[in-house]
Amino acid sequence: MRYVAPTTVDEARSLLAEHPGSQVFAGATDLVPQIRAGRPAPLVLVDLKRIDRLMTVTHEDGQWRIGAATPASDLTRNSDFTAMFPGLSEGMGLIGSDQIQNRSSLGGNLVNASPAADSVPSMIANAVQAVIATGDGTRTVPVAEIATGPGRTSLADGEFIIEFTVADPPAGTSDAYLRMIPRTEMDIAIVGSAVRLTVDGDIVTDANVVLGAVAPTAVTVPDAVAALIGATINAGLIDDSVMNTLADAASAACNPIDDKRGTVTYRRQVAGVLTRRAAAIAAGRAQNGA
């Protein structure tokens, strides 16, 4: 295995074209365990962390650009980012230990394509876009279109994510992410639920609900969105009948696996419970300008 560390996107693109079957990486927090577990090591390993653009976070003209290899801790410690996207920030803050968060990246979490990736539901809920380096240019696609199944993505050979872009949320908007794990830290989600809400006074005017770990890829829940839009918030609480519809819609959207960490029945039920709670948190944040 040969290690190369390009310093520009173009250089990385050329290296990938020259060496079919090479592998890009950022934190290697999934790659190294996979190689250790027997996945064939790539012939050429392309470290993306020496490319400034992939390690830079900027906020200009109402838009964030987040380098795809930026360590999670750069974002979770960024108070402006966390104030605008508390759910996305808390999702990233749940991925492994401090050691892992100093290496792991949004780009890696997305293209590793684990159904349980904790940053992905919130990225989708916030309509984050991925800017992809292609063989001869770039293309920009919604994050929701990247993962196609466990460990599989829509990226072609030689393509890699340069950065993510996301617009500042409209006024009265906030988000929340909750996950269920069988212990309190350092585990993989059996359900993750991201809710983003926009409120105008006491009325929910826009919403997005995305579940993780309950299907081969993250799933958006249109029925849950429909339940939330138009809902009234009384004294900080969303109406209970809306919450019940929301929870039922979340449970119904699940297509989970049955494994030692959680049964199908349990995951379905928890998806409803977490979505309710995430909606309540997001509503509170949206109303309080958090």
Place this chain on the structure above:
Amino acid sequence: MSRTHITCTVNGDPVDFLASDDTSLLDALRDELGLTGAKEGCGTGDCGACSVLIDGRLNCSCLVFAPEAEGSDIVTVEGIADGDRLHPLQQTFLEGAALQCGICTPGVLIAAKALLDENPDPTETEIRYALAGNLCRCTGYDKIIRSVQEAAVRLKGVVR
């Protein structure tokens, strides 16, 4: 396989060494530089026994490929004492018997140092979260937490 020449700083000293590209930084530290403080527990970033600071940030050195270290500033457990004077964390771990077999201890000390460098007055909860990536299979965590708390108190008394 050909080996890459790597130049970096370890515990304040400029060093250079040769390592094949698939060598982990952990193996390079141990086998090329003779710094056997950092340990391999799991080799997959779960246990934290291989923790080191890279450019001031806490990392699992088992997840880092040795060539990534080019130009970086690395601190291992061997570098935290001041000559013969133990770091307050090392001293309080000894006094508080915060270790039994000691395999996890170098990683715990580095993780605790990373915490205290950034947050000199952490709560117990903050300490427990900061050390969540460091697994101990024998001492139990209470003595470790108490020793970090005591070290924080002592560190506040000295100019750093």
